[in-house]
Amino acid sequence: MSGKVVLHYFDGRGKMESIRWLLAAAGVEFEEVIITKREQYVKLMNDGALMFQQVPLVEIDGMQIVQTKAIMNYIAGKYNLYGKDLKERALIDMYTEGTIDLMDLMMLYYFFSEDKQKRLSDIEQKAKERFLPVFEKGLANSDFLVGNQLSRADVHLLETTLMLQELFPTILSTFPKIQAFQERMKALPRISKFLQPGSARKPPSDEVYVKTVKEVLSHLFK
Numbered sequence: 049m050s051g052k053v054v055l056h057y058f059d060g061r062g063k064m065e066s067i068r069w070l071l072a073a074a075g076v077e078f079e080e081v082i083i084t085k086r087e088q089y090v091k092l093m094n095d096g097a098l099m100f101q102q103v104p105l106v107e108i109d110g111m112q113i114v115q116t117k118a119i120m121n122y123i124a125g126k127y128n129l130y131g132k133d134l135k136e137r138a139l140i141d142m143y144t145e146g147t148i149d150l151m152d153l154m155m156l157y158y159f160f161s162e163d164k165q166k167r168l169s170d171i172e173q174k175a176k177e178r179f180l181p182v183f184e185k186g187l188a189n190s191d192f193l194v195g196n197q198l199s200r201a202d203v204h205l206l207e208t209t210l211m212l213q214e215l216f217p218t219i220l221s222t223f224p225k226i227q228a229f230q231e232r233m234k235a236l237p238r239i240s241k242f243l244q245p246g247s248a249r250k251p252p253s254d255e256v257y258v259k260t261v262k263e264v265l266s267h268l269f270k
């Protein structure tokens with residue numbers, strides 16, 4: 049195993065995108081092995097790399113880590129994106145889980161062909177009424193969601209709100225603190241670099257991505 053950070057996943061956002069965001073925010077260079085064929089997935093399993101027969105898989109510091117949260121916790125801990133003490137960490141975890149709940153809804157949206165409009169309305173309503181007000185309040189008196197420094201919660205919030213705006217361009221119009229937060233975050237050099245075309249950031253899911261995932265994980269989509 050080389051000293052490089054290597055990501056094994058599909059050529060799309062899915063469960064790997066927040067990991068890409070965290071690495072970018074931490075200024076960590078990484079390589080990607082893109083899974084396009086079922087044989088690659090089966091080989092990773094046969095090699096013993098997938099503890100629960102699932103990707104994402106990340107090679108880092110001589111380890112092969114699976115489970116998205118375990119991977120993100122490691123990166124956040126290592127690169128000082130996880131607060132100054134356990135209490136800050138608990139709050140960061142709460143905000144983080146909220147962003148994951150919302151991002152999961154959006155991720156699943158692309159995989160279903162039925163009830164698209166209803167799913168979309170549901171995401172919009174939950175975002176406006178349940179999730180965004182929490183983050184707006186969290187940013188009322190501070191530039192950061194937790195404490196006085198950047199944490200993974202901020203990185204996840206930027207990712208989530210940009211993703212939301214792809215589906216609902218005006219959704220932040222009644223959330224001025226989040227809008228200002230976005231501008232501050234986008235101006236950070238590492239984030240700004242990640243937002244440039246040609247970076248490792250992936251576009252929204254499309255038909256090719258969904259088809260590839262369904263082929264590689266054909267046992268799930270019979």
Ligand SMILES: N[C@@H](CCC(=O)N[C@@H](CS)C(=O)NCC(=O)O)C(=O)O
Pocket residue numbers: 062063101102103104114115116117265268
């Ligand atoms: N709890 C795991 C879930 C990972 C997961 O469901 N990965 C999917 C691809 S996005 C997978 O590899 N599924 C194969 C399977 O469940 O058999 C995580 O968060 O990493």
